[in-house]
Structure formats: C-alpha cells, structure tokens
Amino acid sequence: MFFHRHPLIALLSVTGLVFLPAAVNATDLEAGKSIFESTCAVCHGVNGRPDPDSPVVQGLGTQPADLSDPLFNSREPAGDWRMVIKYGGHAMGIGEKMPAHKDALTDEQIADVTAYGKSLVDTSAYPPGEMNLFLPTRTKKAFPEDEVVYKGRYTDQAGENPLKSVLEIEKRIGKRGQGILELVHVNDAAGSELTDVELGYKHALSWSESHILSGAVIFAAPVNSGDSDGELQTYLAYGRKFSPSWILQSSLRLKFPMDKASDGAVELAGAVHYVHTPWPRRVFPGLEIIAESPFRSRNGDVEWTALPQVRVGLTRGGHVALNLAVELPLSGQSWDNRAYLTLLWDFADGSFFKGW
Ligand code: HEC
Incomplete structure (x- = not known):
C-alpha cells in the first residue's frame, strides 16, 4: 500500500512515532483460547491456574505462573508475555521450564494467546x-x-x-x-x-x-x-x-x-x-x-x-x-x-x- 511505502511514514513508524492501524491487528480471542488449551494448559491449567496434582506440573520442578491471579496477571505487560512466550523463560531471565514457542507459533498466534491469557481473569481494578x-x-x-x-x-x-x-x-x-x-x-x-x-x-x-x-x-x-x-x-x-x-x-x-x-x-x-x-x-x-x-x-x-x-x-x-x-x-x-x-x-x- 502507498502508506507503507511512503518514506516519511516508514521513517516515523520505525521510530514509533506513528502507528499505522494495519500494524495493530485485532487479536482473536477464540484462536487464542484454542492455542492456550492445546499448547499451554498442560502446564498452566485450562483456567490459567496450574494444577498442583498434575504429574506434568510436578515433573517441572518449577511452579508455572498462575495466570489467573489478578495481581500477577495485571502487573505483567502483555509485551513481556509475548517475549516470554516467543523466546522462552531463559531468554527473559525466568525459569527455563517455560518453553520458547518461536518455532511452533507465529507472531500473530502469540499475540492471540497472550490476549487470551490476559483475559483469563478480570483485572479492571488493577493498574496495568x-x-x-x-x-x-x-x-x-x-x-x-x-x-x-x-x-x-x-x-x-x-x-x-x-x-x-x-x-x-x-x-x-x-x-x-x-x-x-x-x-x-x-x-x-x-x-x-x-x-x-x-x-x-x-x-x-x-x-x-x-x-x-x-x-x-x-x-x-x-x-x-x-x-x-x-x-x-x-x-x-x-x-x-x-x-x-x-x-x-x-x-x-x-x-x-x-x-x-x-x-x-x-x-x-x-x-x-x-x-x-x-x-x-x-x-x-x-x-x-x-x-x-x-x-x-x-x-x-x-x-x-x-x-x-x-x-x-x-x-x-x-x-x-x-x-x-x-x-x-x-x-x-x-x-x-x-x-x-x-x-x-x-x-x-x-x-x-x-x-x-
Ligand atoms: C512445559 C510447561 C509449560 C508450557 C507448555 C508453557 N509454560 Fe508458561 N511457564 C511455565 C513455567 C514453569 C513458568 C514459570 C517460570 C519461572 O517463573 O521460573 C511459566 C511462565 C509463564 C508466564 C509468566 C512469565 C513471567 O513474566 O513471569 C507466562 C505469561 C506463560 N508462562 C505463558 C505461557 C503460554 C501462553 C504458554 C503456551 C503458549 C505456555 N506458557 C506454555 C511452564 C510452561
């Protein structure tokens, strides 16, 4: 499209001054839910709360984050979650038991599953x-x-x-x-x-x-x-x-x-x-x-x-x-x-x- 190619717009978007609406795709919560259930729930639990009795969770040796805890969920920026999901816990300085998904999920899927993870609990009473x-x-x-x-x-x-x-x-x-x-x-x-x-x-x-x-x-x-x-x-x-x-x-x-x-x-x-x-x-x-x-x-x-x-x-x-x-x-x-x-x-x- 013309707008993407115009050098001034390109320069401004590189410096982050302008956000073209096309760059911010609306996330798809339904898609995020199905990715979460097939890829993440085994460790994080279907509702975001890890099941302490699950043999997978016990085998990890590290407690997976409880995404259903509103304080934890709200205080972590979605951008940090996308980085952790894409590059894994080790790259972002937390436990390596949180796997990297950069080969399994596209950026769009990561955005969808992050948005779904953020929606698992009502955090409207907490500053984001x-x-x-x-x-x-x-x-x-x-x-x-x-x-x-x-x-x-x-x-x-x-x-x-x-x-x-x-x-x-x-x-x-x-x-x-x-x-x-x-x-x-x-x-x-x-x-x-x-x-x-x-x-x-x-x-x-x-x-x-x-x-x-x-x-x-x-x-x-x-x-x-x-x-x-x-x-x-x-x-x-x-x-x-x-x-x-x-x-x-x-x-x-x-x-x-x-x-x-x-x-x-x-x-x-x-x-x-x-x-x-x-x-x-x-x-x-x-x-x-x-x-x-x-x-x-x-x-x-x-x-x-x-x-x-x-x-x-x-x-x-x-x-x-x-x-x-x-x-x-x-x-x-x-x-x-x-x-x-x-x-x-x-x-x-x-x-x-x-x-x-
Ligand atoms: C093999 C088990 C496992 C799978 C699969 C897994 N996680 Fe995790 N995840 C963990 C563990 C363990 C931690 C906690 C690491 C720590 O704090 O040391 C974690 C941490 C997190 C965190 C917290 C990051 C932070 O900044 O503290 C988020 C968000 C997260 N996982 C989302 C996901 C999503 C979304 C998926 C699916 C795409 C997923 N995880 C798949 C085990 C898993």
Whole structure:
C-alpha cells in the first residue's frame, strides 16, 4: 500500500512515532483460547491456574505462573508475555521450564494467546503493567509497585561536595496502592549522618492501557529533631505511552516544611524515554527537565535543570537495572553539576540474583 511505502511514514513508524492501524491487528480471542488449551494448559491449567496434582506440573520442578491471579496477571505487560512466550523463560531471565514457542507459533498466534491469557481473569481494578514505565531520576513514578531503589547523588559544590544516598523501599498495597519508606543519608564536609526517614503512601487514581495518574503523600521526619520539624510532601504523578517507543512521565510536587508551610516549594518535572526495543537488557536514553520554585517566588527564583540519562537493564528480564544521569543547572544554582546513580530492583519479578 502507498502508506507503507511512503518514506516519511516508514521513517516515523520505525521510530514509533506513528502507528499505522494495519500494524495493530485485532487479536482473536477464540484462536487464542484454542492455542492456550492445546499448547499451554498442560502446564498452566485450562483456567490459567496450574494444577498442583498434575504429574506434568510436578515433573517441572518449577511452579508455572498462575495466570489467573489478578495481581500477577495485571502487573505483567502483555509485551513481556509475548517475549516470554516467543523466546522462552531463559531468554527473559525466568525459569527455563517455560518453553520458547518461536518455532511452533507465529507472531500473530502469540499475540492471540497472550490476549487470551490476559483475559483469563478480570483485572479492571488493577493498574496495568504496561504503565510500569522506566524509573526516571527525579520525576516521580505513577505505577504502584514492589521495588527497592538505591539512589546516590554527588554534587560538585566547592568546599562541600555532598554525597546524598537514599534507600527507598516500595511495597504494593492492595489493588492500587503502594507504601513508601525512605532513608536519607548525607556525607559532606560536616560529616556523615542519617538525616531523614520518610514514610508515605501512593494511590493510583486513574489509568488505561496508555496512561496512569497517581497521587502520593509523604512525611519526611528528620532523624536529629534539632534540625527541623520535618516536611510534608505531596505529589501527582502522570505516565503516558505515546507508542511502544516513546514514553512520557511528569510529576507536580509540593513541599511544605512543618514549621512554616509557606516556606515550601513547588517542583514540576518531566521525563521522556525512548524505548527502542522490547529486550529489557539494553541501554535506553532519556531526558528530564525540572523546574523548582519557592512558593513565595520573586523574579528569577525558579531553578531549571536538565538531566540527560540512560537506563541500563542489567538482568535478562530487566528487573534489576541502573540509571545513570547528570544534572546540568540551567539557572543560577549554587552548585556546578550533579551526577546520579540509581540501582533498582523490582522484587515482584524475583530475587535480585535471578536472570543475570
Ligand atoms: C512445559 C510447561 C509449560 C508450557 C507448555 C508453557 N509454560 Fe508458561 N511457564 C511455565 C513455567 C514453569 C513458568 C514459570 C517460570 C519461572 O517463573 O521460573 C511459566 C511462565 C509463564 C508466564 C509468566 C512469565 C513471567 O513474566 O513471569 C507466562 C505469561 C506463560 N508462562 C505463558 C505461557 C503460554 C501462553 C504458554 C503456551 C503458549 C505456555 N506458557 C506454555 C511452564 C510452561
């Protein structure tokens, strides 16, 4: 067809900017059902729940995934399932007992059986795993998940050169919530100390297959109570997928010091990532822009920064990943540059040591 051949359209579809309707074939659930029953049910069970008494299941030595569990089913993006079904568990960093089907099934059949697998249980009350987007450096993430994150920030600032380390433990609560615990440690010219403990909760407010919006509240308590009375933070986080290749995340955060809320600040952050391949163990470029301003802003108080960065998937399934970023001041900051190293482990996808 003309549209496919036009070089501009071809270029745009390669970069993922344009999706020709023809490229997205509607999946056939009936076909998916019959493939599932003939090919997958022997291990996963006819309804998606593996039968523990089946000799095949017992012989595997690894429990096949329970596709009828709504939390498991919802938090896994369909694209990841297609990869696992096509290339097998080993290629995607899970057990090798999940066989590859690339010789037995066409891409279309894999899409059909994935769609059927996704339809085995009603997941409408759970945010979809499609919206579990790459963790940016400063922009807040909307998806509620199970994750441990270490974030180190080195600031190039004459005489002080502080290294701030944050350990975040995030745990999914129920269908759409997430608990947050953060420990903040600072090492600078004045010494080394644990400065804050932060406790919070995030709640997914609205979502679809292409967007998610969440709200969160966090209380930051200083460890040394002489320092301050602490700070209350609240944010809205929004994630959007424009295509499989382009994702945008943004957040609006308000910080209220407990002793004087009007001395707080507002931060607006945005991040774009280019997801050029469905293989997770790759390097993905991203760019963030941050604007932060005190509530009582005078002219020129807004601090702008840019953070070019890369996401580096470390495990075959990408559940352990690095993010490396530099932060460049675009306005009159007191520091020169910053460098960030973020190591994240999505523990819903298994142990830290799995799938390297
Ligand atoms: C020989 C048994 C077997 C067959 C046949 C099989 N699977 Fe699996 N499957 C497994 C096992 C075992 C796991 C869990 C691997 C692990 O977590 O280590 C698994 C995992 C999965 C997962 C979870 C992937 C993830 O990211 O955790 C999906 C989805 C899946 N299988 C779908 C299918 C579909 C669809 C078919 C048929 C086309 C199929 N499987 C056929 C054994 C099987």
